[in-house]
Amino acid sequence: MIQLVEPFTEEKIRALKQGDMVRLSGMVYTGRDAVHKYLHEGGKPPVNLENQIIYHCGPVVIKEKGKWVVKAAGPTTSAREEPYQGDIIEKFKIRAVIGKGGMGPKTLEACKKVGCVYLHAIGGAAQVLAECVTEVVGVHLEEFGSPEAIWAFRVKDFPAVVTMDAHGNSLHATVLEQSKERLKQLV
Amino acid sequence: MRNLKSNLLELIRRTSAELPDDVVHTIARSAKQEQQGSNAQYAMNIIVNNIDMAKLKSAPLCQDTGSILFFVTAPKGFDQLAFEKAARDTVAEATAKGYLRQNSVDSLTGKNTGNNLGPGSPSLHFHQHRGSRVDVRLILKGGGCENVGAQYSLPDTRINANRDMDGVRKAILDAVIQAQGKGCGPGILGVCIGGDRATSYVHSKEQLLRTMEDANPDRTLAALEKDIVVSANKLGIGPMGFGGATTLLGCKIGLLNRLPASYFVSISYMCWAYRRQGFVLNSSGKIVEWLY
Numbered sequence: 154m155i156q157l158v159e160p161f162t163e164e165k166i167r168a169l170k171q172g173d174m175v176r177l178s179g180m181v182y183t184g185r186d187a188v189h190k191y192l193h194e195g196g197k198p199p200v201n202l203e204n205q206i207i208y209h210c211g212p213v214v215i216k217e218k219g220k221w222v223v224k225a226a227g228p229t230t231s232a233r234e235e236p237y238q239g240d241i242i243e244k245f246k247i248r249a250v251i252g253k254g255g256m257g258p259k260t261l262e263a264c265k266k267v268g269c270v271y272l273h274a275i276g277g278a279a280q281v282l283a284e285c286v287t288e289v290v291g292v293h294l295e296e297f298g299s300p301e302a303i304w305a306f307r308v309k310d311f312p313a314v315v316t317m318d319a320h321g322n323s324l325h326a327t328v329l330e331q332s333k334e335r336l337k338q339l340v
Numbered sequence: 341m342r343n344l345k346s347n348l349l350e351l352i353r354r355t356s357a358e359l360p361d362d363v364v365h366t367i368a369r370s371a372k373q374e375q376q377g378s379n380a381q382y383a384m385n386i387i388v389n390n391i392d393m394a395k396l397k398s399a400p401l402c403q404d405t406g407s408i409l410f411f412v413t414a415p416k417g418f419d420q421l422a423f424e425k426a427a428r429d430t431v432a433e434a435t436a437k438g439y440l441r442q443n444s445v446d447s448l449t450g451k452n453t454g455n456n457l458g459p460g461s462p463s464l465h466f467h468q469h470r471g472s473r474v475d476v477r478l479i480l481k482g483g484g485c486e487n488v489g490a491q492y493s494l495p496d497t498r499i500n501a502n503r504d505m506d507g508v509r510k511a512i513l514d515a516v517i518q519a520q521g522k523g524c525g526p527g528i529l530g531v532c533i534g535g536d537r538a539t540s541y542v543h544s545k546e547q548l549l550r551t552m553e554d555a556n557p558d559r560t561l562a563a564l565e566k567d568i569v570v571s572a573n574k575l576g577i578g579p580m581g582f583g584g585a586t587t588l589l590g591c592k593i594g595l596l597n598r599l600p601a602s603y604f605v606s607i608s609y610m611c612w613a614y615r616r617q618g619f620v621l622n623s624s625g626k627i628v629e630w631l632y
Binding site: 172174211212213215224225226227229230232253254255273275276277278279280281284298312314316324325327328329331332333335336338339340 | 379382383386387389390393394397399400401402403404438441452482483484487500509510513514517520521522524571574575576577578580581582583611612613
């Protein structure tokens with residue numbers, strides 16, 4: 154198990170390899186469809202994203218006694234951001250993207266170039282992952298609607314697996330090729 | 341029917357926060373089969389913790405509370421319109437209470453209705469029977485797994501599948517390969533052979549009302565169900581597509597007659613967060629049994 158703690162330096166990120174299990178502690182910024190489209194079309198990020206982590210997540214956050222409380226915060230399918238992600242990683246020097254389902258070759262290439270990784274969270278585990286959020290630091294671009302806004306979360310021991318590293322390796326590609334080979338033996 | 345709304349509210353709460361026992365047992369058994377220290381075991385342990393935590397907190401175990409699918413079997417003379425109204429009112433209430441996420445979007449304007457109500461939501465399927473009891477079942481099916489469902493029209497030259505059981509098998513295993521980990525596996529497949537495009541998909545979803553232990557009464561299908569699970573688990577896709585021993589937890593296959601010209605194989609992929617629950621009401625509207 155690797156403890157990945159901020160600051161998220163290029164050195165720390167490049168040291169990660171496909172298949173590494175991590176526990177992440179530090180700031181993460183949620184961003185899904187609306188945020189990616191906005192940034193890709195030249196929108197100004199409301200927070201400095203350099204050396205930061207983007208989390209593909211539309212959380213359920215409610216206000217209790219004047220304070221934000223995270224009720225559910227699992228990952229959403231990342232593939233929808235494939236048209237934008239690579240450019241955004243390069244433009245803002247993003248160090249990691251958290252999501253589920255993996256991403257494609259454009260993102261993998263940007264990870265290699267910039268020093269960024271894809272961290273696969275456990276899809277469906279909304280409660281375990283909500284518990285990892287220790288503080289809601291802020292919310293930006295709320296006009297996109299609550300699930301589509303940028304939520305600034307401080308997380309502790311957030312579990313994930315490095316499925317795409319900064320050296321051009323993708324566990325998704327490996328498992329796909331291997332399963333296709335095995336299928337040939339079965340049909 | 342008295343108390344129908346409060347009964348339906350409890351059904352929605354339970355379905356969203358608690359997996360049925362048969363699913364919990366199957367997941368626990370699979371978790372033990374993953375290699376010590378592997379990514380797959382890491383994923384399965386988190387899944388097991390999440391199931392416990394959601395039940396304890398009475399909170400949605402997955403934030404995508406999914407399509408809301410009601411299956412109702414009722415006696416002749418049962419008031420479907422009254423049931424539909426009660427179901428709609430309760431879905432809105434369950435959304436306000438946070439048992440369900442605001443999950444229904446107008447396909448033209450992109451606007452979220454905010455209460456899970458709208459054309460097609462919730463989705464209600466009524467059947468009549470000769471008995472006196474009312475059987476109400478609910479499935480919540482998230483978008484990630486729904487997106488990896490597939491329908492094949494045999495013959496299919498891409499996968500070399502003919503119009504026979506071997507062709508059906510090839511289609512199902514191809515769907516598993518295409519899905520990889522994207523449907524939040526390990527998954528459970530509901531499959532229908534035959535029907536038209538619409539009835540075939542509905543019947544594939546109805547297979548998901550069966551329990552994990554339930555063996556198909558048809559021997560050919562029972563054998564195919566077993567074979568699909570064993571074969572899929574040899575593919576090594578594993579939980580979340582990380583690689584590993586458990587790619588599928590189960591496979592349930594049903595049949596509909598087909599036109600001579602058509603041969604559909606429809607596959608509904610259900611994620612590990614297999615939310616299904618149901619109850620039986622007696623003629624005075626009291627819950628006499630929870631079904632799962």
